[in-house]
Amino acid sequence: MLDAAMVREFTDLLSENGVITDEVGLRSYECDGLTGFRQVPALVVLPRDAQEVAGAVRLCAKYGMPFVARGAGTGLSGGAMPVADGVVISLQKLRRILEIDVENRRAVLEPGVYNLEISKAAAPYGLYYAPDPSSQQVCTIGGNVAENSGGAHCLKYGFTTNHVLEMEVVLADGSVVTLGGPTGEQAGPDLRGLFIGSEGTLGVCTKVTVRLLQTPETVRTVLADFPSIEAAGDTVGDIVDAAIVPAAVEMMDSLAMEASEAATGAGLTVDSPAALIIELDGPGDEVEAEFEHLTAICERHGATRLHVPTEAEERQKVWKGRKAAFAAVGRISPDYIVQDGVVPRTRLAEVLTRIAEMGRDADLRVANVFHAGDGNLHPLVLYSEAAGEHDAAEKLSTDIAELCVELGGSLSGEHGIGTDKACSMPAMFSEDDLGVMHRVRLAFDPDSRCNPGKLFPTPRLCGERPGKYAPHPLEEAGVIERL
Amino acid sequence: MTSHPTTGPSPDFSSERGEKPAPERADVLGGDFGSFDDHRPPAQELLDDCVHCGFCLPTCPTYALWGEEMDSPRGRIYLMEMAEKGEIPLEGAFTTHIDRCLGCMACVTACPSGVQYDRLLEATRPQIERHVPRSRADRLFREAIFALFPYKRRLRAASIGGALYQKLRPKSMDKVMAKLPSRLAAMESLLPPVRVREAFARIPARTPAIGPRRGRVGLLTGCVQDVFFHPVNEATVRVLAAEGWDVIAPREQTCCGALGLHAGREPEAVERAKKLIATFERAEVDTIATNVAGCGSSMKEYGELLADDPAWAERAQAFAAKVRDISEVVDETLADPRARRHPIEATVVYHDACHLGHAQKIRSEPRRVLRAIPGVELVELPEAELCCGSAGIYNMLQPEAAGDLGRRKAGNIRGTGADVLVTANPGCLLQIRKYLEGELPMLHPIQLVDASIRGVRPPEMG
Numbered sequence: 001m002l003d004a005a006m007v008r009e010f011t012d013l014l015s016e017n018g019v020i021t022d023e024v025g026l027r028s029y030e031c032d033g034l035t036g037f038r039q040v041p042a043l044v045v046l047p048r049d050a051q052e053v054a055g056a057v058r059l060c061a062k063y064g065m066p067f068v069a070r071g072a073g074t075g076l077s078g079g080a081m082p083v084a085d086g087v088v089i090s091l092q093k094l095r096r097i098l099e100i101d102v103e104n105r106r107a108v109l110e111p112g113v114y115n116l117e118i119s120k121a122a123a124p125y126g127l128y129y130a131p132d133p134s135s136q137q138v139c140t141i142g143g144n145v146a147e148n149s150g151g152a153h154c155l156k157y158g159f160t161t162n163h164v165l166e167m168e169v170v171l172a173d174g175s176v177v178t179l180g181g182p183t184g185e186q187a188g189p190d191l192r193g194l195f196i197g198s199e200g201t202l203g204v205c206t207k208v209t210v211r212l213l214q215t216p217e218t219v220r221t222v223l224a225d226f227p228s229i230e231a232a233g234d235t236v237g238d239i240v241d242a243a244i245v246p247a248a249v250e251m252m253d254s255l256a257m258e259a260s261e262a263a264t265g266a267g268l269t270v271d272s273p274a275a276l277i278i279e280l281d282g283p284g285d286e287v288e289a290e291f292e293h294l295t296a297i298c299e300r301h302g303a304t305r306l307h308v309p310t311e312a313e314e315r316q317k318v319w320k321g322r323k324a325a326f327a328a329v330g331r332i333s334p335d336y337i338v339q340d341g342v343v344p345r346t347r348l349a350e351v352l353t354r355i356a357e358m359g360r361d362a363d364l365r366v367a368n369v370f371h372a373g374d375g376n377l378h379p380l381v382l383y384s385e386a387a388g389e390h391d392a393a394e395k396l397s398t399d400i401a402e403l404c405v406e407l408g409g410s411l412s413g414e415h416g417i418g419t420d421k422a423c424s425m426p427a428m429f430s431e432d433d434l435g436v437m438h439r440v441r442l443a444f445d446p447d448s449r450c451n452p453g454k455l456f457p458t459p460r461l462c463g464e465r466p467g468k469y470a471p472h473p474l475e476e477a478g479v480i481e482r483l
Numbered sequence: 484m485t486s487h488p489t490t491g492p493s494p495d496f497s498s499e500r501g502e503k504p505a506p507e508r509a510d511v512l513g514g515d516f517g518s519f520d521d522h523r524p525p526a527q528e529l530l531d532d533c534v535h536c537g538f539c540l541p542t543c544p545t546y547a548l549w550g551e552e553m554d555s556p557r558g559r560i561y562l563m564e565m566a567e568k569g570e571i572p573l574e575g576a577f578t579t580h581i582d583r584c585l586g587c588m589a590c591v592t593a594c595p596s597g598v599q600y601d602r603l604l605e606a607t608r609p610q611i612e613r614h615v616p617r618s619r620a621d622r623l624f625r626e627a628i629f630a631l632f633p634y635k636r637r638l639r640a641a642s643i644g645g646a647l648y649q650k651l652r653p654k655s656m657d658k659v660m661a662k663l664p665s666r667l668a669a670m671e672s673l674l675p676p677v678r679v680r681e682a683f684a685r686i687p688a689r690t691p692a693i694g695p696r697r698g699r700v701g702l703l704t705g706c707v708q709d710v711f712f713h714p715v716n717e718a719t720v721r722v723l724a725a726e727g728w729d730v731i732a733p734r735e736q737t738c739c740g741a742l743g744l745h746a747g748r749e750p751e752a753v754e755r756a757k758k759l760i761a762t763f764e765r766a767e768v769d770t771i772a773t774n775v776a777g778c779g780s781s782m783k784e785y786g787e788l789l790a791d792d793p794a795w796a797e798r799a800q801a802f803a804a805k806v807r808d809i810s811e812v813v814d815e816t817l818a819d820p821r822a823r824r825h826p827i828e829a830t831v832v833y834h835d836a837c838h839l840g841h842a843q844k845i846r847s848e849p850r851r852v853l854r855a856i857p858g859v860e861l862v863e864l865p866e867a868e869l870c871c872g873s874a875g876i877y878n879m880l881q882p883e884a885a886g887d888l889g890r891r892k893a894g895n896i897r898g899t900g901a902d903v904l905v906t907a908n909p910g911c912l913l914q915i916r917k918y919l920e921g922e923l924p925m926l927h928p929i930q931l932v933d934a935s936i937r938g939v940r941p942p943e944m945g
């Protein structure tokens with residue numbers, strides 16, 4: 001049962017509207033974008049500004065409650081999944097853009113600002129915010145910081161960590177600290193860098209200063225169809241060897257294109273085995289020269305169609321086709337799991353062949369959408385919950401992630417470890433590595449109340465392998481309730 | 484198993500409905516449809532389409548206002564799923580969050596997975612109307628709305644001299660109404676005073692095409708539209724005739740049922756749909772045009788609404804297939820226009836009515852129609868996807884949320900610095916007018932087209 005005195009204190013701080021205690025409301029927060037993992041929180045609070053966030057964290061400290069920060073809940077690794085008997089601190093009322101500093105090319109933001117809103121607000125000044133996750137219309141900058149999110153254009157411009165200068169963070173005891181600085185050059189250890197990608201386990205970010213870039217003078221994009229995945233993969237290799245640094249190189253296979261085309265009508269060739277979307281940006285002359293070279297490389301590898309959108313609107317349509325791909329897979333399959341792994345770019349063709357084999361063995365379809373330029377794969381395992389395929393899909397997905405590690409890559413490119421992959425961490429890190437990470441975390445949060453159970457493997461979590469939520473027979477009979 | 488009475492019929496409908504007994508709830512304790520009854524519950528397959536990605540959150544008006552998961556499309560679908568599994572009852576929180584939905588369908592536009600939230604909502608609302616008893620005050624207020632708006636005659640009477648509710652409320656409601664100041668104030672302040680001549684003017688039953696004939700168009704004259712925005716209907720008839728259409732406006736036509744349908748009053752909507760279908764069948768028209776976004780979206784759905792009725796299913800489909808928004812009709816003539824357009828030098832901001840943009844996906848047609856007017860410079864609205872808060876009768880039922888959205892829309896409109904605002908729905912015009920306080924002339928797009936064809940200054944633009 002909830003402590004009534006505690007609820008009253010939260011209500012006094014945040015007003016009636018800022019505290020959710022009813023069961024229906026609480027259940028709507030039980031999962032994030034990865035719906036297989038669910039946990040109903042004890043309480044959800046919605047502070048309206050940074051002071052209220054700090055106040056809410058202090059109350060959590062006072063009552064010994066664990067808490068989880070939540071942005072838009074689009075995370076794909078169960079990072080924002082609540083913890084049992086814990087508090088969810090939603091940052092969705094902190095959505096103000098505090099400052100666009102045109103001269104110094106910086107923006108100061110509250111954590112709940114949607115990624116795309118930053119570029120929209122900067123556009124009138126010829127500026128934009130570079131990291132562009134496919135979920136950019138909805139994911140928040142706070143979530144981006146926590147996950148060190150990336151996107152198609154991170155190949156040339158780097159991930160979130162390369163664009164965040166300074167952060168205000170509330171630590172688990174309620175104290176407020178500033179990490180980094182407005183210029184990005186700081187003496188001492190880079191605590192800012194440590195926080196970025198820590199998946200909400202070190203504190204709650206309440207203010208972010210990001211770098212803005214000048215909108216490139218020229219942008220050229222080509223959508224190229226290829227007769228095989230290998231041909232597309234080799235094209236990527238040759239582009240890199242030719243010392244061309246595209247802003248983005250994205251690959252999609254036919255299954256992904258089929259889904260996306262149905263959703264967006266972006267003009268993808270659905271029966272083509274593979275396509276690349278390659279974008280160059282920069283000064284006019286340079287881009288034009290490189291673009292010619294680029295299309296020649298595509299043709300050498302047997303490209304069956306080169307679509308070069310001329311209008312900005314047309315280009316956006318092509319990108320929409322790429323960015324809607326994950327979510328659009330819902331159109332061709334009742335359920336799916338998005339995987340996120342990295343392999344050295346040179347082993348792309350190899351890993352794709354292995355994935356296709358594994359899919360055949362498991363009798364499941366796998367669609368592929370990925371950042372080919374930096375070897376960041378997003379295999380989508382399609383399955384039907386109703387047909388009882390969940391466990392097989394879950395296993396295939398995990399095997400794919402661990403295959404990436406085996407090939408010399410990483411468990412996660414940008415979606416994070418969260419709840420989903422915590423148990424796979426030992427496949428990539430030694431016990432000593434994990435021990436060091438844990439001690440660092442304790443230095444910030446000695447009682448482990450900040451998003452516990454995520455990122456690091458725990459015996460409780462990994463002893464009984466987590467699966468898709470299934471009601472306990474006693475729950476079904478109405479005897480017990482899971483809270 | 485108990486049978487749950489439907490909410491009381493609206494005063495005038497007692498004689499027209501009632502044959503169909505209220506469906507019973509399948510099994511309250513986790514039967515096939517969980518907390519829903521078996522009469523067209525939200526379909527499991529439609530619920531399964533949602534992958535919980537959240538792409539629909541930013542343009543959902545209630546989420547934009549409050550940032551709460553259960554007042555987002557993703558949250559509402561999650562709630563429907565829980566109800567479908569019988570895990571939560573319809574009464575209480577579920578009804579609260581579904582009631583707060585504006586039905587603006589911005590989420591349908593935003594969703595990459597093709598979730599048909601429109602169909603989910605249309606299946607859910609009648610379930611609530613059947614099974615969740617409303618408080619007495621709420622019930623009477625809803626009844627009052629549905630006893631007034633769909634009736635031109637009553638609207639006319641009410642429109643003269645304002646003070647609308649005083650003339651119409653049943654005596655028994657005096658005390659109840661006194662307790663509902665915000666809703667009443669909202670209702671009253673929405674309705675503009677209307678000139679007597681306009682309120683009682685009628686559209687001719689038949690207006691012949693000018694020049695060679697393209698065909699025969701039936702015009703829905705609407706309820707609120709015809710009484711409060713009669714000049715819009717007149718402009719529509721003139722433009723259609725000038726572009727070569729015979730215009731038929733059957734005198735006996737009644738309300739299309741959109742307001743009721745979108746509020747979950749299914750039996751009422753079904754009866755109105757049948758009546759209107761029969762009326763326009765008799766008129767023998769090629770196309771049925773409407774200049775009201777909300778009416779268009781509900782008339783295009785008649786096929787689904789009457790799908791289970793063997794006597795009507797085919798007729799409803801044939802009717803729905805003929806329905807076009809006026810901007811679609813005029814857009815089709817742009818390739819071969821009959822009437823010359825005179826210039827109107829103005830910066831025009833176009834507001835997408837949700838029932839046109841989101842529900843019918845009609846966005847480019849009205850813009851093309853407006854750009855075809857020489858001199859018009861069209862500017863776009865920031866946060867164009869966001870509802871203005873009108874949403875049928877929402878601004879009367881949920882005045883606070885509607886007010887916040889109205890002010891936000893007005894601010895965005897102001898920011899464009901346009902000379903005139905145009906939008907294709909009387910509800911939006913009433914709502915936005917309330918928050919723009921006469922700062923800007925506001926018109927239906929067809930009025931600009933009409934002024935351009937006739938070579939006169941558009942109304943209100945001096």
Ligand SMILES: Cc1cc2nc3c(=O)[nH]c(=O)nc-3n(C[C@H](O)[C@H](O)[C@H](O)COP(=O)(O)OP(=O)(O)OC[C@H]3O[C@@H](n4cnc5c(N)ncnc54)[C@H](O)[C@@H]3O)c2cc1C
Binds near residue numbers: 078141142152201
């Ligand atoms: C369709 C789809 C496509 C996607 N594409 C991409 C992609 O291309 N690239 C990519 O990198 N990701 C992608 N993602 C994943 C996801 O959008 C990102 O991880 C995003 O950064 C999460 O942001 P959010 O606001 O939704 O955070 P949430 O999901 O709410 O939270 C994510 C994590 O951040 C923590 N957190 C949130 N806010 C704060 C804060 N203020 N302070 C501290 N911790 C916080 C949470 O505790 C949680 O651990 C995609 C997701 C979907 C559904």
Ligand code: SF4
Binds near residue numbers: 585591
């Ligand atoms: S219809 Fe509008 S208000 Fe309702 S859930 Fe969708 S976006 Fe939100």
Ligand code: SF4
Binds near residue numbers: 533534557595598
């Ligand atoms: S965008 Fe569509 S699939 Fe995604 S959460 Fe919203 S309704 Fe569900």
